[in-house]
Amino acid sequence: MICDDVRNRLSAYVDSELAASDLADLEAHLHECSGCAADALRRMKMKHMIRGAAARYSPTPEFRIRMERSIRAKKKPSWSSSWLPRLAMAAIAAMLLIASVAVWETRSDRDRALAELTDMHVATLASANPVDVVSTDRHTVKPWFAGKIPFSFNLPELQNSEFSLAGGRVSYLHHSPGAQLLFNLRKHELSVFIFQEQSGGIPFSAADIASTKLAFHMETWSEGGLRYFVIGDAPASDVHALSELMKRAARA
Amino acid sequence: MADTRIDSGSFEELAMPLFAQMYNFAHWLTQDASEAEDLVQETCMKALKGFDSFRQGSNFRAWIYRILRNTFLTSRTGLKTAALSLDDEESGLPEPVASGTPESILMADVDYQKIQDALEALSVQFRQVILLCDLEEMSYQEIAETLAIPVGTVMSRISRARKAMREALTDAKVRSASR
Numbered sequence: 001m002i003c004d005d006v007r008n009r010l011s012a013y014v015d016s017e018l019a020a021s022d023l024a025d026l027e028a029h030l031h032e033c034s035g036c037a038a039d040a041l042r043r044m045k046m047k048h049m050i051r052g053a054a055a056r057y058s059p060t061p062e063f064r065i066r067m068e069r070s071i072r073a074k075k076k077p078s079w080s081s082s083w084l085p086r087l088a089m090a091a092i093a094a095m096l097l098i099a100s101v102a103v104w105e106t107r108s109d110r111d112r113a114l115a116e117l118t119d120m121h122v123a124t125l126a127s128a129n130p131v132d133v134v135s136t137d138r139h140t141v142k143p144w145f146a147g148k149i150p151f152s153f154n155l156p157e158l159q160n161s162e163f164s165l166a167g168g169r170v171s172y173l174h175h176s177p178g179a180q181l182l183f184n185l186r187k188h189e190l191s192v193f194i195f196q197e198q199s200g201g202i203p204f205s206a207a208d209i210a211s212t213k214l215a216f217h218m219e220t221w222s223e224g225g226l227r228y229f230v231i232g233d234a235p236a237s238d239v240h241a242l243s244e245l246m247k248r249a250a251r252a
Numbered sequence: 253m254a255d256t257r258i259d260s261g262s263f264e265e266l267a268m269p270l271f272a273q274m275y276n277f278a279h280w281l282t283q284d285a286s287e288a289e290d291l292v293q294e295t296c297m298k299a300l301k302g303f304d305s306f307r308q309g310s311n312f313r314a315w316i317y318r319i320l321r322n323t324f325l326t327s328r329t330g331l332k333t334a335a336l337s338l339d340d341e342e343s344g345l346p347e348p349v350a351s352g353t354p355e356s357i358l359m360a361d362v363d364y365q366k367i368q369d370a371l372e373a374l375s376v377q378f379r380q381v382i383l384l385c386d387l388e389e390m391s392y393q394e395i396a397e398t399l400a401i402p403v404g405t406v407m408s409r410i411s412r413a414r415k416a417m418r419e420a421l422t423d424a425k426v427r428s429a430s431r
Contacts, residue, residue, distance in 0.1 A: 011407070011410060011411050011414065012392075012407065015385060015392070015410070017391065017392050043414075046414070046417070046418070047386050049364070049367055050367055050371070050382060050386040050387065050417070051386050051387050051389075052364060053364040053365075053367035053368050053371070054276070054280065054367075054368075054371060054382075054383055054386065054387040055276060055387060056276065056279070056280075056368060057275060057276045057279035057280070057285070057288065058272060058275070058276070059271065059272055059275035059289070059292070063275070063289050063292075064271060064272075066293075067268075067271060067292070067293060067296060068264070068268065070293065070296070070297065071263065071264050071267070071268075071296060071300060072264070074297075074300055074301075090262055093262070093308075094262070094265055097265065097266070
């Protein structure tokens with residue numbers, strides 16, 4: 001795929017509107033071409049920022065009450081011999097609607113949280129000072145978070161692994177403070193985010209999730225009341241390997 | 253023949269969860285709080301009146317947003333903006349994007365205020381398509397149904413609107429850098 005062709009499709013890509021047949025080719029190109037990958041990333045960030053900036057105006061509570069009253073005032077009496085089946089159908093429809101809205105909202109919230117974490121990882125890499133505590137020693141990095149975040153966590157012993165610790169910083173997801181740890185692997189950099197499972201309202205079930213977006217691989221899981229995310233542009237097997245190291249450390 | 257009439261109870265269950273976002277959308281279109289309230293109220297009343305014609309199982313959100321958009325087009329502000337129609341024919345194809353220009357710089361220092369300013373500066377046609385796509389997260393098909401335009405035109409309009417946004421943000425960055 002040539003770059004011009006890819007860039008004409010990036011709008012559809014960031015809107016999740018690209019045909020499945022084109023998706024694999026485009027993502028393969030993004031793996032290879034840093035210019036197009038940066039363009040795709042910028043567009044995703046722009047979309048993300050527009051979503052935040054455009055949610056600007058809220059109706060007043062008085063207007064909401066007025067609207068609810070107006071709608072109820074127009075309610076039609078619909079009692080007839082067939083009211084019972086209709087009521088039952090309406091109840092079923094409402095339950096289905098509520099269930100589908102709940103599923104949609106959870107998925108949507110989850111996707112937003114993942115996109116936000118991807119942004120934070122990329123912003124960290126782009127920063128002149130990516131970490132606030134610079135150390136390869138887990139016994140230096142872990143204590144640095146004491147008093148800065150409302151929980152503690154374990155870091156893995158990395159002596160016999162390809163990973164090395166670069167440092168850490170305090171990060172925020174849904175206004176909840178957490179830890180962001182930066183690891184190096186060959187020429188890749190990976191972030192591990194740790195947040196409290198309950199306090200931030202992070203929209204994930206207890207199940208593990210692995211996903212790929214824009215050539216970034218991510219794994220997330222819950223352990224001991226904490227939600228972990230590992231994200232990076234390293235191969236999925238490396239993201240998984242770091243996840244396993246973190247899991248073992250958490251259980252130690 | 254089965255009675256398909258639906259009372260306002262079910263209408264309320266479908267419409268009220270969209271109330272806040274409809275108001276936000278209306279405010280972006282009208283740029284005025286009072287006009288936005290009038291627009292949402294009129295939309296809801298029209299939708300409730302025509303709810304019998306709404307086909308259950310079809311897309312309620314696209315349906316009520318279409319009513320909102322049509323109501324806006326017949327409002328005072330809407331009529332004014334209709335006069336400022338898009339000045340060139342839409343091809344249905346996305347615009348090629350230039351690379352290597354300042355607009356391709358990562359948006360590290362762009363804040364919400366600058367984005368809001370850029371959105372306000374867009375034409376209503378561009379603003380509404382960006383809001384439906386990026387804020388409301390509608391699919392291209394839903395946007396096409398809402399705006400009663402072909403999907404190809406939706407793609408073209410989104411592409412051009414984003415280009416206009418990038419240019420406005422680049423200009424803002426250049427202005428703030430030269431101060």
